[in-house]
Amino acid sequence: MKNRALFLVVVSGLLGFSWSSLAQPVDQTSHLDVNQLFATTCGWCHNDGGRTAGKGPQLMNTKRSDDFIRNRIKHGKEGAMPAFGSTFSDADIDKIIQYIRALKPEQP
Numbered sequence: 687m688k689n690r691a692l693f694l695v696v697v698s699g700l701l702g703f704s705w706s707s708l709a710q711p712v713d714q715t716s717h718l719d720v721n722q723l724f725a726t727t728c729g730w731c732h733n734d735g736g737r738t739a740g741k742g743p744q745l746m747n748t749k750r751s752d753d754f755i756r757n758r759i760k761h762g763k764e765g766a767m768p769a770f771g772s773t774f775s776d777a778d779i780d781k782i783i784q785y786i787r788a789l790k791p792e793q794p
């Protein structure tokens with residue numbers, strides 16, 4: 687049934703079905719680019735994308751709870767860290783927390 691397989695390929699092509707979309711799930715909640723964010727906004731104080739301490743503490747391997755991190759990002763800390771509550775949605779902050787949890791030392 688060679689023709690049938692060919693038919694399916696053609697039809698899925700016509701429907702605009704993209705096989706690569708299977709491999710890369712599309713994020714529908716937050717379009718924040720966290721790497722970029724840390725390189726610009728947070729990197730002033732959380733060096734190396736949060737891997738090492740700068741003006742702010744190291745974030746990699748943090749023992750803080752998600753709630754603590756969420757709270758700190760939203761409300762900042764007087765005289766230490768600006769509040770970002772009006773900059774980011776909750777979905778954005780979820781993504782930032784995931785990013786922090788996934789941090790690994792940079793390979794040399």
Ligand code: HEC
Nearest residue numbers: 727728730731741742743748750755758763766767770782
């Ligand atoms: C002006 C410097 C500065 C910037 C910019 C900044 N932070 Fe901070 N951040 C700090 C300081 C200082 C602390 C420590 C506050 C304290 O004393 O508890 C901190 C604490 C934190 C903590 C809690 C860490 C811990 O273990 O207590 C998180 C999470 C965090 N920052 C995330 C971020 C994120 C995400 C951004 C970017 C959106 C950001 N910060 C931008 C200075 C900064």
